[in-house]
Amino acid sequence: MTDSRPHVTVLAGFSAAATDAVARSLLVTDPSLVLVTHDLTGVRDGVVRRTVRTADEVLEQGRTDLVHGCVSCTLREDILPTLVRLSRERPGSDLVLALPPAVEPEAVAAAGLAVAEAVRFDSYVTVVEATAVIDDLTSTDSLRDRDLHAAGNDERGVADVVIRQIEFADTLVVWSTPGADALERDRLAALLHRLAPWAAHVHVGDSPKVDCTGLAGRLLRSGRHDPAVPGMMGRALEGYPIGIHDRPGEHGVNAMLFQSRRPFHPQRLHDALDDLTAEALRGRGQLWIATQPGTAIAWESSGGGLLLGNLGHWLAALPRERWDEATDMRRLAADATWDLYYGDRNTMLSFVGFDLDVDAMTATLSACLLSDAELADGTDSWRVLPDPFADFLPADGDADQPTVTERATS
Template sequence: MNPHDRVPVVLVSGIADAPMSTVTAALQWDLPTAVAVRHEIDPAREVLIRTVSDADGLIDRVEIDVAHACVSCAIREDVVPTLERLAATGSWEAIIAHLPVSAEATQVCRVLGYQPDAAPHLRIAAALVALEGSTLRTDLLGDDLLVERGLPVRDDDLRGVAETASAMVEYADLVIAHDLDDDGRDLLAAIARPDARVAGSASEVDARVLLPGVHRHDHSEDWVQAVRRGPLPTRTDGKAWVLDFSSERPFHPERLQQRIEALGRGHRRSRGCFWLPSRPTQVCRWDGAGGMVSIGPEHVWDEAGPLTRIVIVGVDDDREKLAEAFHSCLLTDAELAERGRYWEVASDGLEPWLGPVRGGIGIQEWS
């Protein structure tokens, strides 16, 4: 099927039902020939609830028992198959997909981006995030967990609100935050992709403009990758700041463990990549928000070689302390002279997060 003949889908994600429902209703009003499909998770009953409606009213509402009432299961088992089934009927001009609360559009887009045969009758036209402007700073930089907000997630879902909401904003083509003030708009501009649009209400957006397709999968993926080599936009004003720490040097494994709290704590958003002399071929991911930081293994470095780069967004006054923490983790001139950039070690203390050290395989690639 020609991509232009596929049914456009507008994805609506968020961390609270009220702003998401408001945006979904506004999209339905602007697109009377569209169908809306809403997915909700009831983790207590382990049930996924699907509601389908259009301008003529309710079409279908079913409850589906799922073995694990989680976001990933919902997307895999029903969200994508339902969107494809509705698109294949050819009955509607577009589909509005109200995702489960805390479900990221990234999960849907990657299924369709990497497995296009899974849904040959549809295309993602826009990834939209609906948030509440009055709580924006706490939602994007605070230390609440999803379970602490009483959101419909499993008790063992330990994701933070800030890491979830910030990741949504970073991937989005459009962010709508109701009652948005200047400080909130500034914070969103610091976190969001540079060409993403930010609006203070659904009334500011003409939904029909979204249907030709403002979402570009590769473009969105490039922005949210752990390894980013290109320059970031320059920010010259506003309360929110962006620190772009970058070096060709690796982190010292021991000092990283000692200083990770200093670099990652606080009400900020941080993400990027780093490398270690003890594992020179391994891309190490850094992902932090609201004082919580996770590090983990990615793939191997590409032909451009290893890079340490962490970008931090914040609104406090600790920028000098963060700079000191970052630079203190890097190998010093003396250490480079004594041991070099690549170490042959049996252990570096980071195995619980990064897996086993692999003996410096691939050192010759950057010697």
């Protein structure tokens, strides 16, 4: 059957200028293509300004007043309703949604499931500006430092947002400029391939003229977005790759995977946080600690900080009748790797960085695991180990809902 829904290409990117350049390059290839943008400079005061245009004309400019100024309110009360309305008013036109710099595309994907009958989210494209992205990825700035925070309680870091935009993309566009240093270009390409090995990578801007038709052919109606693939926090649980193991790397960029069935000793892991977060540009994945054997814990590190999240219970910690609460993919992944002693409990961490010392990182992580003697002591002794993470993560009995909890740093 023919899918008559308008296709939506979502453009994200921390550089507003680069994202706008890609959006306008797409518009000139199709007079029926509609671009939707939002100005969030007044969102903290509850004001969002919307512009809808084609290559030839501005179709509308509007303002939405929100009861609470926040990105989620904007998605719910303006962005998604606008896409649905345009799909009805212009049924023959595909749509490009260009997100403001501080908006993470995963939030759109999660909210967009509610309007899937009206529009098809075809691809999530992240645009990175070649001359600035590495500085942003290594920055310790918060959004507040750059006056980009979406609400009073928005404590996200610049590196956090930029990395999540890159990781969620099914397509990455590197916007460069003529005369850019070839070695820096290759270094950036190596980094992006290790941060998002699952994405298609497109490079633009090496010449003064942009091949708009060629770019549109790579980005529009690609069908790359699969709504069944979870975001980064849930990828390992459902059996999707979270990175690659590339010890030698190239152009000074390498990556590693660390996997273990043994739980971490909470105190030793906590004591190693400074070393682990300082060494790697990005860390991500899941783990478990001996004091909380029922809880799957998410790990996200960037910009020198660490975010630990609650992903819910391991299936091994639940009665069999509750396994139907998990997705089919999660149950399949658990079944494929089930261990008679640990069940589906396992640590899977990915680290990406510049000249990572893989041996040292592996040794540090391995030293944080329970020893043979500690394992032999049994689970009752594990539960009374000192746990500096207790204030950041719920006890096992409170871990039913898979949500991110607190920011935890050493």
